[in-house]
Amino acid sequence: xxxxxxxxxxxxxxxxxxxxxxxxxxxxxxxxxxxxxxxxxxxxxxxxxxxxxxxxxxxxxxxxxxxxxxxxxxxxxxxxxxxxxxxxxxxxxxxxxxxxxxxxxxxxxxxxxxxxxxxxxxxxxxxxxxxxxxxxxxxxxxxxxxxxxxxxxxxxxxxxxxxxxxxxxxxxxxxxxxxxxxxxxxxxxxxxxxxxxxxxxxxxxxxxxxxxxxxxxxxxxxxxxxxxxxxxxxxxxxxxxxxxxxxxxxxxxxxxxxxxxxxxxxxxxxxxxxxxxxxxxxxxxxxxxxxxxxxxxxxxxxxxxxxxxxxxxxxxxxxxxxxxxxxxxxxxxxxxxxxxxxxxxxxxxxxxxxxxxxxxxxxxxxxxxxxxxx
Amino acid sequence: xxxxxxxxxxxxxxxxxxxxxxxxxxxxxxxxxxxxxxxxxxxxxxxxxxxxxxxxxxxxxxxxxxxxxxxxxxxxxxxxxxxxxxxxxxxxxxxxxxxxxxxxxxxxxxxxxxxxxxxxxxxxxxxxxxxxxxxxxxxxxxxxxxxxxxxxxxxxxxxxxxxxxxxxxxxxxxxxxxxxxxxxxxxxxxxxxxxxxxxxxxxxxxxxxxxxxxxxxxxxxxxxxxxxxxxxxxxxxxxxxxxxxxxxxxxxxxxxxxxxxxxxxxxxxxxxxxxxxxxxxxxxxxxxxxxxxxxxxxxxxxxxxxxxxxxxxxxxxxxxxxxxxxxxxxxxxxxxxxxx
Ligand SMILES: Nc1ncnc2c1ncn2[C@@H]1O[C@H](COP(=O)(O)OP(=O)(O)OP(=O)(O)O)[C@@H](O)[C@H]1O
Ligand SMILES: Nc1ncnc2c1ncn2[C@@H]1O[C@H](COP(=O)(O)OP(=O)(O)OP(=O)(O)O)[C@@H](O)[C@H]1O
Ligand code: SF4
Ligand code: SF4
Ligand SMILES: [Mg+2]
Ligand SMILES: [Mg+2]
Numbered sequence: 020x021x022x023x024x025x026x027x028x029x030x031x032x033x034x035x036x037x038x039x040x041x042x043x044x045x046x047x048x049x050x051x052x053x054x055x056x057x058x059x060x061x062x063x064x065x066x067x068x069x070x071x072x073x074x075x076x077x078x079x080x081x082x083x084x085x086x087x088x089x090x091x092x093x094x095x096x097x098x099x100x101x102x103x104x105x106x107x108x109x110x111x112x113x114x115x116x117x118x119x120x121x122x123x124x125x126x127x128x129x130x131x132x133x134x135x136x137x138x139x140x141x142x143x144x145x146x147x148x149x150x151x152x153x154x155x156x157x158x159x160x161x162x163x164x165x166x167x168x169x170x171x172x173x174x175x176x177x178x179x180x181x182x183x184x185x186x187x188x189x190x191x192x193x194x195x196x197x198x199x200x201x202x203x204x205x206x207x208x209x210x211x212x213x214x215x216x217x218x219x220x221x222x223x224x225x226x227x228x229x230x231x232x233x234x235x236x237x238x239x240x241x242x243x244x245x246x247x248x249x250x251x252x253x254x255x256x257x258x259x260x261x262x263x264x265x266x267x268x269x270x271x272x273x274x275x276x277x278x279x280x281x282x283x284x285x286x287x288x289x290x291x292x293x294x295x296x297x298x299x300x301x302x303x304x305x306x307x308x309x310x311x312x313x314x315x316x317x318x319x320x321x322x323x324x325x326x327x328x329x330x331x332x333x334x335x336x337x338x339x340x341x342x343x344x345x346x347x348x349x350x351x352x353x354x355x356x357x358x359x360x361x362x363x364x365x366x367x368x369x370x371x372x373x374x375x376x377x378x379x380x381x382x383x384x385x386x387x388x389x390x391x392x393x
Numbered sequence: 394x395x396x397x398x399x400x401x402x403x404x405x406x407x408x409x410x411x412x413x414x415x416x417x418x419x420x421x422x423x424x425x426x427x428x429x430x431x432x433x434x435x436x437x438x439x440x441x442x443x444x445x446x447x448x449x450x451x452x453x454x455x456x457x458x459x460x461x462x463x464x465x466x467x468x469x470x471x472x473x474x475x476x477x478x479x480x481x482x483x484x485x486x487x488x489x490x491x492x493x494x495x496x497x498x499x500x501x502x503x504x505x506x507x508x509x510x511x512x513x514x515x516x517x518x519x520x521x522x523x524x525x526x527x528x529x530x531x532x533x534x535x536x537x538x539x540x541x542x543x544x545x546x547x548x549x550x551x552x553x554x555x556x557x558x559x560x561x562x563x564x565x566x567x568x569x570x571x572x573x574x575x576x577x578x579x580x581x582x583x584x585x586x587x588x589x590x591x592x593x594x595x596x597x598x599x600x601x602x603x604x605x606x607x608x609x610x611x612x613x614x615x616x617x618x619x620x621x622x623x624x625x626x627x628x629x630x631x632x633x634x635x636x637x638x639x640x641x642x643x644x645x646x647x648x649x650x651x652x653x654x655x656x657x658x659x660x661x662x663x664x665x666x667x668x669x670x671x672x673x674x675x676x677x678x679x680x681x682x683x684x685x686x687x688x689x690x691x692x693x694x695x696x697x698x699x700x701x702x703x704x705x706x707x708x709x710x711x712x713x714x715x716x717x718x719x720x721x722x723x724x725x726x727x728x729x730x731x732x733x
Pocket of ligand 5: 072073074122202
């Protein structure tokens, strides 16, 4: 695989006015972010609300100025394009290659435009094509995402949430991009529709050879769709690892905390009362010195309050973490190895013990109904 | 069931009328039971009628809504039973129940906390109105309560306005307010949906702990099957106004008997390694509008097994064992002979 995009020492801060009398405050939304995206992979970015996921996405597509550092695009045609150094005019052609699907399908689609024009707009802005060619391209893109040609004259409000998200996807894909940044693209959808859109994203990826940056707070979905996961905390990358390694054994205590909090749709794996107090995420404006996570970390020691750990490969593997004790800690992963119902029951407290009734295969129609086809 | 139910909803339907459209039956002949110390989770996709069901229990529905049939029997220990469906929404007996014996945490926290009063004042007021406490005594209890729901620095935080609190703390303040009068039933409408997973885990812990301490019955509304698996004793699955399946959480997850429940479970990614990864099998199509719901089974238009009776005849509630029910014609169809 080859590198498609690199983010180098990227920082972004916002200056907030302190009101009438207060001093201006500085909010560090992103601090020294380093990561790269390989062509063809799905890279997930996860973390709690406010950790800087959307800001990072916006910095990459240059919808947001950066404070420090660079974003470099490596087009298939060769060469390096430093997106952060380009003027608005210079960056325009590269905007076709890197597209973003936004968090909220409702507010990102212009309610006064017909679906056809919403999807055609990027083609017109970039003067890619017009007339019949444009029409064909718009309609075929909409059909790929499952919006029938008859519906192109309608306005966004006449579509369901899932359909609106598809329209947003079509708008991103119509320019034939290389890299698509999907910001919580399925988060607002009902599970049955979410599953449709996830399958669609996978199919489109195969068909067009796309690369995804998949921003999400849902670790279950991330485990399903991503090849690699970047975990962010308070504007820092704290872990960056291949998906399976990260879920098997995280190397950063914050990742462990996220995995532990993830509810699993199986009452036999119910986690029960968690003993640790996790505390609140600190306000970005007064970020602690040392390790950004030390105020909530149950493994914190003195050094954590003084020295900031750097992101580094752990034991020479592809798994990177920013924790002083990453090699030593035995952190808990999320996969369940014990077969369900075996040995798990013993750990459930008596009042919540299951009383699953057993009546093995009875060959009834109902039994048949239990085995849904693909 | 060892304990007697405290709330029994039987055959309840809720309809909305509008001047220029046909009436919408948003909730259709629903049966639900709440038991002290137990949690019933109501799960289903957006618009299936979860919030309407919850609001009906407190008679907090909009003016154009009507409970057209059925009963909501509230029978706290040592008190004569009341049919809430028959009370006037603004009557005294209902106001004595609402907020006091049955409390609710709403889906939108900001809509139920007043932005212009401190959280302490809002909780004090509940105790002053319902229990006739003096302001000073009320404040003492408020601080104890804020402390119990895990708000650090409770005494100072009582003087905070809702906008000064993070989402997680605001949700805790809401829970404290709901618990102000030690209710026997707590209705929680998506109390964690807007929160981060870490905060969600804390709130679920908190609700479990409070339930253990107070022994209240809980109706927990969510669209997240993971959350159901974490918190519920019993689960009821709704689709387009119908409760299509209900039973103990272990039974329903182990043997989902309604095609919709099965499909829902196949729509969420399993937490598995790449080698064990299965492609999701989503439900085809989308939920029809309530006005397009067939007379028969609500799931007909999307069900892979739909057959002759489905669009026109409403399936009966069928017991599949151990108090686990589902509404599907497949469950009553005479088994077809299968080759040995
Ligand atoms: N234009 C802006 N001006 C000031 N602060 C901002 C601006 N945009 C973002 N921020 C702040 O930067 C931080 C990161 O925000 P961002 O939207 O990137 O978070 P996120 O990880 O996407 O969160 P969510 O999961 O809630 O979408 C937040 O504290 C946010 O308030
Ligand atoms: N005031 C009203 N007038 C007309 N229809 C209404 C009204 N309130 C709710 N409905 C309808 O009742 C149905 C059920 O709504 P409800 O709010 O209970 O859904 P829900 O299951 O809580 O969904 P969500 O998960 O999105 O909160 C919907 O079809 C909705 O459009
Ligand atoms: S460096 Fe210290 S505080 Fe930070 S995550 Fe590691 S153990 Fe915790
Ligand atoms: S009654 Fe018919 S349509 Fe409804 S779930 Fe059963 S098989 Fe499907
Ligand atoms: Mg965001
Ligand atoms: Mg609702």
